[in-house]
Amino acid sequence: MSGIVLTLKKRPSQFVDLPGLTPEAIAGRSAQDIAGEPLQLGRRKVTVADLFEVEDRGEREIAVRGEESEITLRRSSDRLCAIGTSMSEGRIEVHGSAGDYLGRGMRGGHIRVRGSAGHCVGQGMQGGLIEVSKDIGDFAGGALLGATEGMNEGTILVSGNAGHRAGDRMRRGMLVVKGGAGDYLGSRMKGGTIVVLGPTGRSVGLGMRRGTIVLAERPVEVPATFHTSGKLKMEFLRLLFRELGRSFRSLAFLRTYGPLSERLIGDLSAGGKGEVLVLLSS
Amino acid sequence: MKVNGVYIDDTFAEAFPMKATRIIITGMTLKWAYRAANSLIGFASSVIACGCEADIECELDPEETPDGRPGIAVIVFAMSTKQLADQILKRVGQSVMTTATSACFSGLRCEPSIKLGQALRFFGDGYQISKKLNGVRYWRIPVMHGEFVCEEKTGVADAIGGGNFLVLAKTSRHALAACEKGVLAIRKVPRAVTSFPAGIVGSGSKVGSKYKFMKASTNHPYCPTLKGRVPDTDVGPEIGSVLEIVIDGLDEEAIRESMRAGIEAVCRFGPEKGIYRISAGNYGGKLGPYHFHLRQILA
Numbered sequence: 320m321s322g323i324v325l326t327l328k329k330r331p332s333q334f335v336d337l338p339g340l341t342p343e344a345i346a347g348r349s350a351q352d353i354a355g356e357p358l359q360l361g362r363r364k365v366t367v368a369d370l371f372e373v374e375d376r377g378e379r380e381i382a383v384r385g386e387e388s389e390i391t392l393r394r395s396s397d398r399l400c401a402i403g404t405s406m407s408e409g410r411i412e413v414h415g416s417a418g419d420y421l422g423r424g425m426r427g428g429h430i431r432v433r434g435s436a437g438h439c440v441g442q443g444m445q446g447g448l449i450e451v452s453k454d455i456g457d458f459a460g461g462a463l464l465g466a467t468e469g470m471n472e473g474t475i476l477v478s479g480n481a482g483h484r485a486g487d488r489m490r491r492g493m494l495v496v497k498g499g500a501g502d503y504l505g506s507r508m509k510g511g512t513i514v515v516l517g518p519t520g521r522s523v524g525l526g527m528r529r530g531t532i533v534l535a536e537r538p539v540e541v542p543a544t545f546h547t548s549g550k551l552k553m554e555f556l557r558l559l560f561r562e563l564g565r566s567f568r569s570l571a572f573l574r575t576y577g578p579l580s581e582r583l584i585g586d587l588s589a590g591g592k593g594e595v596l597v598l599l600s601s
Numbered sequence: 602m603k604v605n606g607v608y609i610d611d612t613f614a615e616a617f618p619m620k621a622t623r624i625i626i627t628g629m630t631l632k633w634a635y636r637a638a639n640s641l642i643g644f645a646s647s648v649i650a651c652g653c654e655a656d657i658e659c660e661l662d663p664e665e666t667p668d669g670r671p672g673i674a675v676i677v678f679a680m681s682t683k684q685l686a687d688q689i690l691k692r693v694g695q696s697v698m699t700t701a702t703s704a705c706f707s708g709l710r711c712e713p714s715i716k717l718g719q720a721l722r723f724f725g726d727g728y729q730i731s732k733k734l735n736g737v738r739y740w741r742i743p744v745m746h747g748e749f750v751c752e753e754k755t756g757v758a759d760a761i762g763g764g765n766f767l768v769l770a771k772t773s774r775h776a777l778a779a780c781e782k783g784v785l786a787i788r789k790v791p792r793a794v795t796s797f798p799a800g801i802v803g804s805g806s807k808v809g810s811k812y813k814f815m816k817a818s819t820n821h822p823y824c825p826t827l828k829g830r831v832p833d834t835d836v837g838p839e840i841g842s843v844l845e846i847v848i849d850g851l852d853e854e855a856i857r858e859s860m861r862a863g864i865e866a867v868c869r870f871g872p873e874k875g876i877y878r879i880s881a882g883n884y885g886g887k888l889g890p891y892h893f894h895l896r897q898i899l900a
Contacts, residue, residue: 554748
């Protein structure tokens with residue numbers, strides 16, 4: 320087992336996909352070996368060493384962390400795309416911004432970004448955890464191109480704001496946004512849970528078939544195809560908030576939230592088995 | 602061997618393998634969690650005719666329950682996984698789900714498992730909602746009091762039933778006073794329960810009967826009223842009442858610790874308060890694989 324630190328030499332002139340740099344792909348390999356890994360920069364073929372300073376983080380630190388390997392990306396940029404594609408174990412720590420398609424098709428492991436991330440975070444995600452300390456772009460937790468369902472397992476935790484269409488076509492899993500979200504939050508959702516603690520844009524849950532959207536603030540506009548069940552104590556929220564508070568220290572404050580909420584059922588044009596719960600006691 | 606002047610028979614309790622699960626029931630208040638739990642453990646004293654044996658293990662603080670409300674942990678024992686599944690479904694469905702403000706969770710997450718919300722969800726008539734949190738699936742069933750939240754499955758563990766000891770006393774009043782204290786001591790031991798009413802058996806049984814249709818019948822060697830009538834009586838002239846405490850546990854250590862705590866609490870009464878002997882029920886060691894020797898436990 321091994322771990323590496325990749326320090327970006329300078330912001331790339333074009334977007335670079337890093338799908339091959341996953342913890343399982345670097346496991347057991349030397350820094351020298353990884354440095355020769357080919358990358359595509361626009362029309363040019365380059366190597367990891369052309370863009371990054373590659374450093375072996377040594378066996379001792381890895382041994383403490385257990386069997387899984389870890390990749391640390393320093394001075395990261397929004398030009399670095401598809402970080403952690405299809406990864407199933409281990410950990411990627413990103414210092415700086417991450418580009419689009421962070422954690423695309425991710426099946427397990429943990430990606431933590433100490434900065435913002437681009438569009439399509441956790442696209443087609445099937446497991447694992449993505450944490451972003453700042454904002455993310457549009458279509459978080461959405462579907463892979465050509466797929467009819469978005470993320471179907473795993474957790475995306477965003478400390479900043481999410482863009483438009485967050486949770487679009489989401490099938491299962493959890494998306495928590497501590498800030499606000501853009502328009503069409505949870506559109507065409509088929510299951511799973513979205514929690515947004517800040518303001519949201521227009522048409523929340525438009526076309527959603529199943530799933531739960533929990534909002535701490537009343538949305539500016541709810542589609543006409545949602546009907547209200549009125550103010551209720553939703554006992555499930557106690558469980559949800561406790562589980563989130565227990566799992567993530569940064570969400571421990573949720574344990575103080577109560578279950579009182581307004582339940583909006585919809586989208587009635589798509590079966591009406593989804594729900595938007597607007598918290599009234601947060 | 603004597604403990605505080607109480608003679609300890611050189612014998613052993615014979616116990617049997619069972620299957621068990623733990624259920625956590627929560628309610629709006631502890632009172633309502635108790636209402637549900639007491640209903641669930643009703644008519645669950647012995648597998649001979651009740652289908653299962655069940656009792657409250659302990660109260661749970663809001664910090665200890667999945668939904669942050671006061672709760673009760675109940676352990677249910679049966680002779681097979683199939684029987685346990687059948688009993689759990691009936692009892693949670695009819696006793697817990699029908700109790701206002703209740704919710705039901707697994708207190709034993711392991712494999713193999715049996716259905717909990719996975720079967721009860723159909724009560725939702727299509728309006729039920731599934732939620733998976735941290736790898737655990739829950740069912741939200743819309744009910745008239747609001748929403749019944751129930752975990753999908755609960756684990757089944759190999760367990761032991763039939764740990765026991767007999768309290769031979771001057772009168773039933775003396776025996777009962779000591780046994781009540783004994784049961785209180787046992788309730789402090791985790792992973793073990795006493796399923797009979799108040800934890801005390803007033804009519805302990807032996808296997809078989811002169812009547813072919815009876816699986817069990819009165820434990821005649823310990824019936825004080827049969828002294829002088831049956832040749833194999835085991836109660837001396839000073840004994841006027843015998844009570845039994847039966848313990849089911851999730852492992853041998855839980856039963857051993859419960860028996861020790863219970864016997865010590867009973868023996869504190871001593872002969873001056875009418876407690877003369879402690880014995881145990883067994884079948885000669887031929888039926889049950891678990892033998893709990895009284896003197897070894899108290900040594």
